[in-house]
Amino acid sequence: MFGIYLKRELGRRKKAALVIALGLALGIALVITVNSVSAGMTQAQDKVLKSLYGLGTDMTVTKARTAPTSGSSGGPNFKFDAKSSSSSTQSSDRVQTQGGQALKSSLVTKVADQTGVESAVGALSLNVTKVDGSFTQGKAKSSTSGSSSSSSGQGQPGGSGSSSSSGGAPQVQGGGANFNVNSYSVVGVDVAHQGLGPLSTMKVTSGKTFTSAQTSSKVAVVSKSYAKEKKYKVGSTFKISSTKFTVIGIATPDSSESDTDVFVPLKVAQTLGDAKNQVTTIYVKATDSKQITAVKKAITANISGTTVTTSADLASTVSGSLSTASSLATSVGKWLSIAVLAAAFLVAALLTSSAVSRRVREFGTLKALGWPSRNVTRQVVGESMVNGLIGGALGIALGVGAAYAVTAISPKLTAQLGSTGGGAGGPGGGGGPGQQASQNTLEIALSAPVSLTTIALAVGLAVTGGLIAGAMGGWRASRMRPADALRSVA
Structure with a gap:
């Protein structure tokens, strides 16, 4: 009986039901869209951070560079031998560690032994400045x-x-004199643990990567952009400070332009930079992503003089249109969604209450025929719940459609990473995540993924909207008396 009456009453009031459902649908659709865009912003930000840190890296351990001593400029210098010939060709490479102050390689093991650390890998960032030319x-x-x-x-x-x-x-x-100056970055990687560290952001698209047996081999993997600039191919050779290297692979960055030009085995890089048993960055992976803060505190407390930078630290420094859009989605968008949703709930409740007021004769008659107040209330709440579910279905369809449109358009956002103040040498061959990345602008395509959690939230909002509208209308209906129906007939 309840179902038949419910279906008949909804059929008689299609327009009113549709208005209530559409009001709820718009609010729910906006919530879905904003949540999906916010999730897309988070994914875009993760791409920016992974392009710098590498997949699986939760934090880096570095040491700030100390101020140069008195009488030392701290910059590169070149010395050429004087020759008696009227024309002389000279060439010299200056190799120096880049980013923060070097750390002892033994600290990699010490970091790996900290509670909550799954693995740790060291890397050495170098900058090579090559000057060649002639003077007469x-x-x-x-x-x-x-x-x-x-x-x-x-x-x-x-x-x-x-x-x-x-x-x-x-x-x-x-x-x-006529001299050319060429500066490029070199990173020494632990060939036995390439899944963590700077090379993890790269995909070898030509040739092959290092093997664990190439610890001391004079081989190199070069970035695609640097290989194109120097016209290197797999098998090409080049020299760094009279050391001849063979290109075994050409790598392409996963999500952005790489700051590293050349990758070599760590032991070889330490020899080039006169940094035996030293690294500039330690890449750390935590056993549990929820314990990153605790791991950071443990490393900072137990290994003095180091700077620990997490992805959360870097996230706060992301600027550009990505940061602006993320701020709008998380703050303005969230409050706008709440305001629209609250307005939709209020309108649905008022329309339901108004509809109950126009049904005085109907509900008064039902009470006169013996319907208890709880049955009348159940009738109104049932109609409101159906309206809410219809609105939820429409809202999900509209929200998913809007999110799909954002993904299909894929608007381009730019992201820049400012300095975290750590002054540390980080991934990408120099300057650290904060310093080197600040020189690059990354372009990220925005998507708006719709998760099951968002759909569940939409269904919950639909039910909530129906309950709020039904509660107000049911309360109004329960207060009616049979005498009200008789007066309306008279």
């Missing part, structure tokens, strides 16, 4: 016309090569 010595000539002399070297006044009839000082003419 000038010739000393007298300033007076009609007589001239030349002398190789410096051409001092009154020297043996100067004209005795000339009182003017000789001047150096000609000569000069």
Whole structure:
């Protein structure tokens, strides 16, 4: 009886039911869209952080670089040998550790032994500055016309090569220098643990990666962009400080442009940088992602002088349109969703209450025929629940459609990572996650994934909306008396 009456009454009031359902649907659709876009923002931010940290890396351990000592510039310097030939070609490589101050390799084991740490891997970031070119010595000539002399070297006044009839000082003419400066980054990786660390952000698309037996081999994996710039292929060779390397693989970054140009075995990199048994960054993976904060505290307390940077620390420094959109989705979007949803619930409740007021004769008659107040209330709540479920179904359809449209359009967002203040050498061959990444702008395609949790939330909101509307309408209906129906007939 209840079902038949419910179906008939909903059929008689299709327009009112549709208005209530649409109001709830709009609020639910907005909630789904905002939640989906927020999830997409989180995924986009994770891509930015993984492009810097590497898949599976939860934090890095580094040490801030100390200030240069008095009388030391701390910058690169080059020394060329003087030669007597009139033209000389010179070439020199300056290799130095990049980012933070070097750490002892033994600290990798100490970090790995901390409670909550699953694994730890060290890496050494180097910067290679190559200067090559030639310079030509000038010739000393007298300033007076009609007589001239030349002398190789410096051409001092009154020297043996100067004209005795000339009182003017000789001047150096000609000569000069033409040098090219090429700077690129090199990272030494632990070839036995490539799944954690800087190389984990790369995918070898040509050739192969290192094997565990190549600890001391003069082989290298180069980034795709650097290989294109230098026209390297698998099998090509190049030199770093007179050490000849063979390219065994060309790697492409997983989600962004890599800051590292060349990857070599860690032991070889330590030799190049005169940093035996040293690393600049320790990559750490926690046993449980929920314990990252506790692990950070443990490492900081037990290993003094180090800086521990987690993905949460980096997330707070992400700027650009990704940060702006994320802020809008999480703050403005959330409050807008709440406001619209509250308005939808209120409108549904008022419309239901108004509809009950117009059904005085109906409910009064039912009470006169023996219906108890709880049956009348159940009737109103049942109608409201059906309206809420219809609104929920429409809202889910609209919300999923809007999220699909965002994913299909895939708007491009830019992300920049500012300095975390750690001053540490991090992934990507230099400067650390905060310093080096601040020089790059990453472009991320936004998606809006709809999870089962979001769908469940939408269903819960639909039921809640129906209950709120039904509670108000049922309370209004339960207060009616049979006498009200008789007065409306009269």
